Amino acid sequence: MLTSEFNAEEFIKTQIENLRREIKEEKALVAVSGGVDSTTCAALAYKAIKENLICVLIDTGFMRINEPEWVKNILNKPPLNLPIKILNAKENFIKSLIGIKDAEEKRKIFREEFYKVLSDIAKKENCKFLIQGTIAPDWIETKGGIKTQHNVLTQIGIKTEEKYGFTLLEPLVNLYKDQVRIIAKTLNVPKEISERQPFPGPGLMVRCVGEVKEEKLKELKKATKIVEEKLMNKEIQQYFAAILDEEFIDEQFFPELDLNIEEIKVFKNLATGVKGDERAYGKIAGVKIKEKQRENIWNNFEELISLQSRIISEKKDFTRVLYLIEEKNEGKYAISIRAIKTRDYMTAEVAQIEWETIKKISEEILVNCLDVKEVYYDVTPKPPATIEYE
Amino acid sequence: MMLPQNPQQQLNMNKKKNNLIIPVVSLEGQYNHLISRMLYELKAESPLIPATITLNQIIEANIDGLVFGGGPQKVYEEFKKGKFNSLCEIIAKINIPCLCICAAHQLLALVYGGEVGPAVYPEFGPVEIEVIDENEILKGLKPSFIAWSSHNDEVKKLPNEFKLLAKSKKCLIQAVKHESKPIFGVQFHPEVYHTVNGKKIFENFLGIIKR
Numbered sequence: 001m002l003t004s005e006f007n008a009e010e011f012i013k014t015q016i017e018n019l020r021r022e023i024k025e026e027k028a029l030v031a032v033s034g035g036v037d038s039t040t041c042a043a044l045a046y047k048a049i050k051e052n053l054i055c056v057l058i059d060t061g062f063m064r065i066n067e068p069e070w071v072k073n074i075l076n077k078p079p080l081n082l083p084i085k086i087l088n089a090k091e092n093f094i095k096s097l098i099g100i101k102d103a104e105e106k107r108k109i110f111r112e113e114f115y116k117v118l119s120d121i122a123k124k125e126n127c128k129f130l131i132q133g134t135i136a137p138d139w140i141e142t143k144g145g146i147k148t149q150h151n152v153l154t155q156i157g158i159k160t161e162e163k164y165g166f167t168l169l170e171p172l173v174n175l176y177k178d179q180v181r182i183i184a185k186t187l188n189v190p191k192e193i194s195e196r197q198p199f200p201g202p203g204l205m206v207r208c209v210g211e212v213k214e215e216k217l218k219e220l221k222k223a224t225k226i227v228e229e230k231l232m233n234k235e236i237q238q239y240f241a242a243i244l245d246e247e248f249i250d251e252q253f254f255p256e257l258d259l260n261i262e263e264i265k266v267f268k269n270l271a272t273g274v275k276g277d278e279r280a281y282g283k284i285a286g287v288k289i290k291e292k293q294r295e296n297i298w299n300n301f302e303e304l305i306s307l308q309s310r311i312i313s314e315k316k317d318f319t320r321v322l323y324l325i326e327e328k329n330e331g332k333y334a335i336s337i338r339a340i341k342t343r344d345y346m347t348a349e350v351a352q353i354e355w356e357t358i359k360k361i362s363e364e365i366l367v368n369c370l371d372v373k374e375v376y377y378d379v380t381p382k383p384p385a386t387i388e389y390e
Numbered sequence: 391m392m393l394p395q396n397p398q399q400q401l402n403m404n405k406k407k408n409n410l411i412i413p414v415v416s417l418e419g420q421y422n423h424l425i426s427r428m429l430y431e432l433k434a435e436s437p438l439i440p441a442t443i444t445l446n447q448i449i450e451a452n453i454d455g456l457v458f459g460g461g462p463q464k465v466y467e468e469f470k471k472g473k474f475n476s477l478c479e480i481i482a483k484i485n486i487p488c489l490c491i492c493a494a495h496q497l498l499a500l501v502y503g504g505e506v507g508p509a510v511y512p513e514f515g516p517v518e519i520e521v522i523d524e525n526e527i528l529k530g531l532k533p534s535f536i537a538w539s540s541h542n543d544e545v546k547k548l549p550n551e552f553k554l555l556a557k558s559k560k561c562l563i564q565a566v567k568h569e570s571k572p573i574f575g576v577q578f579h580p581e582v583y584h585t586v587n588g589k590k591i592f593e594n595f596l597g598i599i600k601r
Contacts, residue, residue: 136423144420144462176427275514276542277419277462277493305516313511313560343583346424347538349516383540384514 006179008186012044015171019048019131022169028129029054029122029166031114032084033063033201034071039193040184041133041172042075042082047187054125055082058117060110061090062203064228065221079188089117097205097212103272103281103390104148106212110202111150119164130166135175137345146279147272147386150201176344197238198345206390207242210269216243216333219369223335226368230361231339236351239339241365242389244269244284246334246373251283260293264311267334271389273319273380280384282319285311286334286376289324295359298323301352308379320385322376326362331373335365338378340387348382410434410454410599415477417441417461417493420540425459425491425581428592445479455599456484460492460579465543466506469497487572487599489527492541495575499566502549511560513539519578523555525567527574529594530587537578537585544577572598 019028030042030053046053055075059068068086075082096109118130134151142152153160153168160168172180177198184194200206204224208217223241231239247268265286273280287307289297297304308321322336337358340348362375378385412434416422422438429436436457448456458477468474474497481488481501490498496506517539521532545563548554556565556576566575574595580588 140420140423144418146420174423274420274540275512276540277460278542309515312514316512344424346421347515347579347582347584349584381515383538 006182008182011183012047012186015044016048019045019169019171022167023049023052023129025052026128027052027054027126028131028169029056029118029125029127030131031118032057032071032075032082033199033203034067034075034193034196035133035199036177036184036189036194036196037133037135037172037180039075039080039133039189040180040187041131043080043187043189044171044183045131046080046082053083053131054121054127055084056118056121057084057086058114059086059088059090060093060114060203060205062093062205062208062217064199064204065225074190074192080190087117087121089113092117093205094212094214099211101211103206103270106205106390107148107150107202110205111148114150114201115153115160115164119166122164122166128166129169130160130164131169131171133172133180134170135172135177135180137176139173140346141274141386144277144279146274147390176346178343197240200388206388207240209242209244209271209389211245215371216245219243219333219371220335222369223365223372226364227337227361230357230364231353234351234353235341236339236353237342238345238348238387239337239351242336242338242378243372244334244336246332253285260289260297261287262290263288271320271385273385274383275319280319282317283315284320284322285315285318286322286324286374287311294325295355298355298358304379305350305381312380312384320378320380320389323379325358325375325377326366327374328366329373331371333369333372334374334376335369335372336376336378336389337361338387340382342382342387345387346382348387350379350381353377410596411451412436412455412457412599413439413451413453415439415441415443415456415458415494417459417463419460419462419493421579421581422459422461425457428581428589429457432589432592432596434596441474441477443480444476445483448480448484453486455487455489455595456480457595458488458490458494458497459581460494460540463493465493465496466500469500469506481573484573485571487595488574489595490573490575491581492577492579493543495566495577496543496545498573498575499545499547499549499552499563502551502568504545504549504552505547506543507546509542509544509561512542513558513560515539516584517558517560517578519556519558519564521556521565523553525553525555526598527567527576527591527594528555528565529597530590535587537580537588538582539578541577545575
């Protein structure tokens, strides 16, 4: 099942048989976000049980601009023809997160809200099963205590029959993203979806670092659109924006690091990392290089990555290093642009982007997002950072 | 789908096939499942098995080799408390080829009388590994290669019966081999995609098994 000549046909055949054997004549629910995993899972399930599949997209409020409609449109059309319904649950999510700053707390609240909604639909539609697209990195990270992926339940001892009233089926649970994409192609999932970059289940919530607020989320959505448009088709496997509060703590840095450093700020917000197989919820350093030298140092990318490595190796409570690209005088928030290269998302290297491109993106963000004061580029690989911020 | 409750059952199940059988003992690290994937890609049968496996179970299962994956444990503390007694017995007595990665590399050092402690400079992400002695496991990798690491602790003192095969700038004991047994330890992670020569290391390991 895990071989390099990954036999997609055989995998699909076996999983369809398994699903049919489990579900029999019952009805099953599948939750789709429009991402590669959940869409592939839904396509597989639809092939297995046809009309007995109920397909929903929960609009959490943390999806990107116009995303729910875009997804519905593609999934409804041939070749997939998935009968998908959008369920608006924005209020539930945003309200339940008021005042919550801690990353894990946010994720657990999201999980509870998510399955509360699904449990209600399952009961209403008389579905005994929930089929979901959980993959290997999801349960590995959750079981390992790195971060709580919302779609990992039975693996950490949650009894879904008792708690939510459905039995969970996870046909993709031992696969990595590159393998899921092969399955997706074999199932004729349209390219817009099968080659789409990953997007976390809790969506922009985990990129709205610290407390989620409506206006903060709004700025993030604008910045996300700009980053995605400009970095598309650059052979970067994941690229996005995250938003941080423009609030800092006092912490002395070793000035001998580099003569070109004007300032290193330490954000009040914390970010998730993975160090030595352990969760690290640590500080974020924002490195400001003298403006004249900024482009030069950017072009010496390996040096920049090793500066990051020195900071995190010496400062054990740090998980991220950000590199300042552009700033303006006013604003409550900072945007961090993250772009990484990877195969399986278990390790990730920082993508090197041309200075002109990153500078242009940053300027556009500063003009369009009035509340954003600074734009950084995240120069931390995984490990020690995770790909997402929380 | 998850780790089998009964490792013996899992091992016996695979015994019927013709391929090499190289189980991966999981210390619950992030990349243990990737070791399995890597070995499957190289046409070996490599079920993930839990760290509760015993020496007797290993002997009865008649396997070809064994890999121990990494984990989040502070190995030197758990070792003192006896938490890894069963694994230590396997590492001490086994004669089939054995590759110990990250935390298991540290456990290997402790079993044979070496020392392990917190690293002065922990390494995360890309690290240049300088090959001192290719031996068999690092065959073709001189003078150096980029591997990805993720460790807070490190081997401080090499056990007596061991040879040093590789080091990095910040970590002096990156790869080791027992002088007479086919037992190897590496601090870095050959199983992750970003360790460019990682596959080569597993191919070398398979070569040692087939010899």
